[in-house]
Amino acid sequence: MPGVELSIGPLDIDHLLGLAAVCLVVLGLVVTFRKFRPMKIVPYIFPSSYARGLEAKLLKTGQIQELAGSESFESFVEILSRTGYGQYLRGAKSYSDVERVLSQRFVETCQSVSETFLRGKRAPLDAYLRKWDIKNLKSVVRGVYNHLEPAETLQMIVPVGGLSLVLLQKAAEAKDRESLSSIFRGTEFGPLLEKLAVEYGQKGFIAFDSALDKLMFEAMDTGFRKVPALERFLGAWKDLTNIQTAIRAKTEGLSKEELAGLLLSGGSVLSGSRVRRLVEAEGVEEILNAIALTPYSEVIREAVRRCDEWKSLVPLDVAVNEILVGKAKEMGAEPVGMGVVLSYIIALEYEIALIKSIARGKEEGLGAEELAARIVAW
Amino acid sequence: MVLIRLRRRLGVTKRAHELLEEKKNALIIELYSVLRQLAGLRKEAYENLLKAYRDLVDAEVRLGEGDLKSVSLAVRPCPEVGLKTRKVMGVAVPVLSIADPRRPLSARGYGVVGTSPVVDQVAGGFEEALRSVARWAESEAVIRRLAVEVEKTRRREMALDKIIIPRLLESIKYIEFCLEEREREDLFRLKRTRERAERGVHAITS
Amino acid sequence: MIEMTEGLALAAIGAGLAIGSSGLAASMGVGICGAAGCGVIGEHPDKFSKILVLEFVPGTQGVYGLLAGLLILLTTGFFGVPKPLTTYMGIAVIGAALPVAIAMHSSYWQGVTALAGIGAVVKKPEDFGRCVVMAVMSETYALFGLLGTVLILYALGLFA
Secondary structure, X not given: OOOOOOEEOOEEHHHHHHHHHHHHHHHHHHHHHHHHXXXXXXXXXXXXXXXXXXXXXOOOHXXXXXXXXXXXXXXXXXXXXXXXXXXXXXXXXXXXXXXXXXXXXXXXXXXXXXXXXXXXXXXXXXXXXXXXXXXXXXXXHHHHHOOOOHHHHHOOOOOOOOOOHHXXXXXXXXXXXXXXXXXXOOOOHHHHHHHHHHHHHHHOOHHHHHXXXXXXXXXXXXXXXXXXXXXXXXXXXXXXHHHHHHHHHHHHOOOHHHHHHHOOOOOOOOOOHHHHHHHHXXXXXXXXXXXXXXXXXXXXXXXXXXXXXXXXXXXXXHHHHHHHHXXXXXXXXOXXXXXXXXXXXHHHXXXXXXXXXXXXXXXXXXXXXXXXXXXXXX | OHHHHHHHHHHHHHHHHHHHHHHHHHXXXXXXXHHHHHHHHHHHHHHHHHHHHHHHHHHHHXXXXXXXXXXXXXXXXXXXXXXXXEEEOOEXXXXXXXXXXXXXXXXXXXXXXXXXXXXXXXXXXXXXXXXXXXXXXXXXXXXXXXXXXHHHHHHHHHXXXXXXXXXXXXXXXXXXXHHHHHHHHHHHHHXXXXXXXXXXXXXXXO | OOOOOHHHHHHHHHHHHHHHHHHHHHHHXXXXXXXXXXXXXXXXXXXXXXXXXXXXXXXXXXXXXXXXHHHHHHHOOOOOOOOOOOHHHHHHHHHHHHHHHHHOOHHXXXXXXXXXXXXXXXXXXXXXXXXXXXXXXXXXXXXXXXXXXXXXXXXXXXXX
């Protein structure tokens, strides 16, 4: 550089400037990598695309309509055999056969999806599958307390999730309450089971069930943390559960304290003051007013209207599930990520429930229209 | 003597007959009032059962049999049906009581948050059906008891009316007739004796 | 052995940067698509060719990078008579390499698009064409990068 005579040891200004330029570029790359974290999605690419591939194989609307419109149970099974479930449906003659086949498929698919994950990346999925652990545990405990045969108890369970089939089998074979509690000693369920053994005579399963439900939501709170797509879904799920619980409480005459104890915290739209309004509401109309500014308002209002017409709570159940399906679909809207996987698992759950619903409906001779009011399609 | 006794007995029997007739009529009125209710109760029970079974199908469709079975195992057994008796016109008649089988959500036995509202629907439906079936059963039993009692009363009443009272009346009539006869005979004998006495007096004095 | 000056050394660094960075970028883009392709191929083996095409789309950036590197080496005379570059000229050539080095990272984002395209194609194979078009959109910016490099080299007068 003309006119400037700077130097630091053997390097002079030109060298330094050159070095500075290179360093700047390298720094630029490093900063970019850290800010955009492109590597973050890498562990989820394979599981997401695997889930996408499976998602493409779910039943399409046309197939569902065909199934719903089938003439009889036999023709329903025949149509079902032409879908991807065909190869598993050999000789299925009754609803129980169909239920068994579907549960098995669900377990196998969940297993294969779980296996696509690297160890340690699977936490959110495991957190969601806790739901099935809780369900299975409830079934096994109810079976043992009602002195059912182990085989009969095991028919009710779907072994996905952390509680293995072996453990559940052992629990189903327990001879009495104490041995049941001891099987789970050391786990989070141990103390709950011990408390149940004492309380059962007076209060039945209510406190036990509630404690387990709380555990399920807590597991998801922890597991879904830092994954915004999942947290949004969980928030909506909690909101809808709260709305449903509030409506049931008002129609069945639960006290305000009892209702307050049942409502979940952490809902995305309903929080704090709105939740309190749900508790204080004097009737279903006031609940509808409390949720008037939320996105659920229209659908729930319509559902309640239909409940009054039908004199049944089925429309409410259907409506809540339809909203949840929408939220789960949103979760799967990103190209890559945990949301895609969870969205698929939920889609699979709904598909299996749908097929079972139609199967049972056909056994009873329900037509397509009657079924349409009672089923939830993805 | 006997006549007096018989007359008294007739009076008592006639009163008894009146009472039985009153009892029969009262029982029939009660019977008819229960009968009038019966048709309504049977219809109500039938409709409630129909609705409960329809709700059950809905629940099976929404939840699947496995889940529904699991929840049903958590539901506490319904309170016992209590059997007491009350008296209607002296007839022991059953009263079925169910300590309101319609239970609040917090007492049925399953956790609220983890179950679907269709379970509330079907459980409540069956509780309601249970209550209306109990009321129907109760009124059918009442009717049966009352009908039996009406028949018994009617037969006794008929027996009094057609057999006992006529017999008494016959006996009374017979005794009265005999007494009358004897009176007549006595009168006649008296007359004859007086005539003879008068003739005798005449014969002495002439 | 050519006669090295500082300028030439820096120019070589520039060429290296251009090729290396875009190679990395291209591999990132293609790599994520490859992983996604592996995920779906199990259930949908019939769609292999479509998936492969989508996987290839982000790879073009690597070619541009190589091209730019070559251009830099050529214009600075490495393959013939090395031009007498001053240090500042050398730094400027690094600057010319930067558009390619940085813009080719659009490949990663193109890879994200192509990945989503793979997910869409397994569901509706008829959407394949549209997915490819959408993935190719990012190519524009990569081309701008290449254009930037050429422009700067031209502005430096190295094309003479």
